[in-house]
Amino acid sequence: MAPQASFLILNRLAMHKLHLAENYLVVSYYNETTKSAEFNVLDIYCQHNGVETCKHRRQFPVGQAWDFDSCGDMMAVVVNENQKIGVWDLKAGTLCLTLNKTSAINCILFPDPTTIILGAYDGGLIVWDVLSGIRRHTLKEGHSTRDTETITALKVHNNLLVSGNRGGNIQIWDLNNGQSIRILEGHNRSIMVLEFNSDYSLLATGASGGEIKIWDVNSSACIATCHGHTLVANQLSTDPEDTGLLVSASADGWIRTWEWNTGTPVRTFWAGDNSAERNAIRGVVWTKELMVTGAVNGLLRAWDRQTNQVRFDLRVRQGSVHHVAIRGDLLAVVAWFESGKHLIELYNISALD
Numbered sequence: 634m635a636p637q638a639s640f641l642i643l644n645r646l647a648m649h650k651l652h653l654a655e656n657y658l659v660v661s662y663y664n665e666t667t668k669s670a671e672f673n674v675l676d677i678y679c680q681h682n683g684v685e686t687c688k689h690r691r692q693f694p695v696g697q698a699w700d701f702d703s704c705g706d707m708m709a710v711v712v713n714e715n716q717k718i719g720v721w722d723l724k725a726g727t728l729c730l731t732l733n734k735t736s737a738i739n740c741i742l743f744p745d746p747t748t749i750i751l752g753a754y755d756g757g758l759i760v761w762d763v764l765s766g767i768r769r770h771t772l773k774e775g776h777s778t779r780d781t782e783t784i785t786a787l788k789v790h791n792n793l794l795v796s797g798n799r800g801g802n803i804q805i806w807d808l809n810n811g812q813s814i815r816i817l818e819g820h821n822r823s824i825m826v827l828e829f830n831s832d833y834s835l836l837a838t839g840a841s842g843g844e845i846k847i848w849d850v851n852s853s854a855c856i857a858t859c860h861g862h863t864l865v866a867n868q869l870s871t872d873p874e875d876t877g878l879l880v881s882a883s884a885d886g887w888i889r890t891w892e893w894n895t896g897t898p899v900r901t902f903w904a905g906d907n908s909a910e911r912n913a914i915r916g917v918v919w920t921k922e923l924m925v926t927g928a929v930n931g932l933l934r935a936w937d938r939q940t941n942q943v944r945f946d947l948r949v950r951q952g953s954v955h956h957v958a959i960r961g962d963l964l965a966v967v968a969w970f971e972s973g974k975h976l977i978e979l980y981n982i983s984a985l986d
Contacts (some may be wrong), residue, residue, distance in 0.1 A: 634947040634985070636978040638679040640690060645973045651956035651965055653677070654703035657723045658958070658965050660977055661701060670698035672710075674723055677963060677979065691726055695719065702743040709749050711738045718749065720763065732761050736775050744789040748808070752784025758796055760808060770811030772796075788827035793850070795836060797824025803838055805850065815853040819846055828869035830893045831876040837893075839866035845881055847896050857896020861889050864913070873919045874938075882926070886912025902941055906930040916957030918964055922986045927957040927966050935985060947980060 672693040679689035701710040706723040720730035742750040749761040757775020781800030794806040801820030826839040843862030864884035872878035886905020905912030913929040933947035952968035962983035
C-alpha cells in the first residue's frame with residue numbers, strides 16, 4: 634500500500650517527535666547547522682509523495698525547542714533558549730501567545746483550548762490558562778535536584794490529571810482546585826505511559842522495564858501487576874472490540890492482552906522480527922478486520938484480527954521505524970536510514986478492510 638503522502642528530511646540526528654494534530658502532521662528535529670529545532674508541518678490532506686518541496690508543507694522557526702503538544706490546530710511548544718512556552722496557530726503559521734516558565738520542562742500537555750500543563754525536570758507541575766496567559770495552578774513546586782522527581786508522563790480526563798515521574802510515583806490531581814487527591818505507589822522505575830479504561834474508573838500505568846499496573850482511580854488500590862513484558866510498553870490501549878480488555882504493545886516485540894478488571898492475561902501475540910533482531914513495536918492501530926503494527930524493523934504490517942496471521946505489509950522493509958503517530962484512520966511514521974535520511978509517511982488506513 635502506497636502512503637497517501639510522504640517527504641524526506643536530510644538530518645544526521647534522529648527526529649525528536651512525530652504528532653498528528655487535527656488537520657496537520659508535525660515532526661520536530663534538531664538541526665545541527667542552525668543549532669535549533671525545526672518543525673515540519675504537513676497538511677493531512679496532502680497527496681504528494683517523495684517531492685522536496687510541496688505547497689502543503691511548511692517549516693516553523695520555533696527555536697531551541699524540546700517537547701510539544703497540540704489541541705485542535707494549535708500547538709504549544711517548550712522553547713528552551715528563552716525559557717518560554719510558545720503557542721502557534723498551525724493553519725496561519727504564526728506565534729500567537731507566549732507564556733513564561735521558571736524551570737526546564739520535560740513534558741507538556743495541551744488537553745483543551747484553555748489549558749496547558751507542564752511537567753518539569755525538577756518535579757514541578759504547572760497549569761497555565763491559555764486565554765489569560767497566567768498560571769491557573771502550581772500543583773507542585775519544583776525544587777528537587779533528584780533525577781527521580783522528573784515528570785515523565787501526563788494524562789487528563791475531565792478535571793482529573795494523572796502525572797508520573799522517573800522514580801515511579803504517580804499522582805492524581807483535581808484541576809478544578811489544584812489539589813492532589815490520590816497517590817499511587819508501587820512502581821520503582823520511570824513511568825512511561827498512562828491509559829484509562831473506557832469508563833475512566835481504571836488506570837493502567839507502564840514503567841520502563843516492562844512492568845504494567847492497573848489501579849482503581851477512586852480508591853487508589855492497585856488491582857493487578859501485569860508481568861510478561863521484558864521491555865517498556867510503548868502503547869497501552871483498550872481493545873476496540875472488547876472494552877473489558879487492555880492491550881499492551883512493547884519494545885520486546887510482544888503484544889499482550891489483559892483483563893482490565895483483574896489483570897489476568899488473556900492472550901499473547903508475537904509481532905517482532907527474529908531474523909532482524911529488531912523487535913520493538915512502536916505503535917498499533919486497528920481497523921474493522923485488521924491490526925496494523927509499526928515496528929523498528931521498518932515494517933508496517935497488517936494482521937488478521939481473528940487469526941493473528943499476516944495479511945500484507947503496507948511498506949517494504951526499509952530503514953528503521955523510530956516514531957509512530959495515530960489519530961482516527963490516520964497513521965504516520967518516521968523511518969530512519971543510515972545515510973541520514975528520514976522518510977516521513979502518512980497513511981489513511983480506512984480503505985484497508
